[in-house]
Amino acid sequence: MMNQSLFGYTNIMNQALNASWLRNELISENIANNDTPGYKRKDVAFESFLQTALQTEQPKEMLIEQIEPQIYVDNQHMKLRLDGNNVNVETEMVEMKKNAIRYEVLADSVRFNFNRLRTVIKR
Secondary structure, three states: OHHHHHHHHHHHHHHHHHHHHHHHHHHHHHHHOOOOOOOOOEEEEOHHHHHHHHHOOOOHHHHHHHOOOEEEEOOOOOOOOOOOOOOOHHHHHHHHHHHHHHHHHHHHHHHHHHHHHHHHHHO
């Protein structure tokens, strides 16, 4: 139990980093398929699952460790073009920038946490 609480935050951040990395790959795939007829944009569901796990009454460590990023096809937020494709390159570029910032913040947070642990261990 001590190990879970000691590294729980880092485990959550690691999972969030993985989700962000996957999201970046999907955004790149979406942009690459901008001219592919019938292609539907893809995205990652992770943050909403994490939010639900944090709000539940059950033991949070168990639930959070089970959360995995899930790829889904986005059929709702963008209108289809005549060719059936729903990718908007400008929107994808904005999402890529937001995701890059998210990734950097998460990575900085993990580095900060490890530096704190290193400080404690040295003492």
